[in-house]
Amino acid sequence: MTTQNDADTGSASRLEEEGEIAADYLEELLDIADLDGDIDIDVDHGRAAVEIVSEDPADRSLRRLAGRDGEVLDALQELTRLAVQAKTGERSRLMLDVAGYRAGRRAALAEVANEAVARVQASGEPVSLEPMNPFERKVVHDAVAAAGLVSDSEGVEPTRYVVVRPA
Structure with missing residues (x-):
């Protein structure tokens, strides 16, 4: 029998898995683009939340991944969601932020x-x-x-x- 807590735990572990898959995908992207950044993973409002942050607050190079009006970030979020879906077989509602743009x-x-x-x-x-x-x-x-x-x-x-x- 599945209790509500078991369902929440299962959901949380699925979201954590989405975050880990997204982090792996984004780390490869950062390597290819030769950009420095750390990846923070969280679960926020029932969604995996992943943020690429700069090790140096003065470094503005990650802002290129957000784009002028967030259009690059939106595209990158969709690509990341597709990468997660390819691994899990399920649609992802993952939220991605880069250098605090969405915040x-x-x-x-x-x-x-x-x-x-x-x-x-x-x-x-x-x-x-x-x-x-x-x-x-x-x-x-x-x-x-x-x-x-x-x-x-x-x-x-x-x-x-x-x-x-x-x-």
Whole structure:
């Protein structure tokens, strides 16, 4: 008989395995690209979370793996997810960060969401935001929900955007 704790343990070990597979894949990539970096593995909100960090905080070379607007990071995340899927046979929801790019972006998006919430609360009217990728929309949806309002995604990729509405 499987208990909830057993299921959680199984899930956690599967996520840890995803992280290890991703780390191996990314270490090979760093070697090929001749970039220095360490790989941190964690489990966050039911997903494997992997981050490539610089040994030297002044070294900005890893930022190239994020790209100007995170487009390189998004592509690298998809490639890493495919590498994990090839080894496990299961689709991965792994989250990848490089040199704190997503962490910084998350803070900026929370501010955008808070500004939209304030505008909706003041006017009572829906507010549409600029197009965002799925990661960015999720951050905004979470911040809006935490503020007690509702939000929806509208449009079609790559111009899909969030609309914040009164509760």
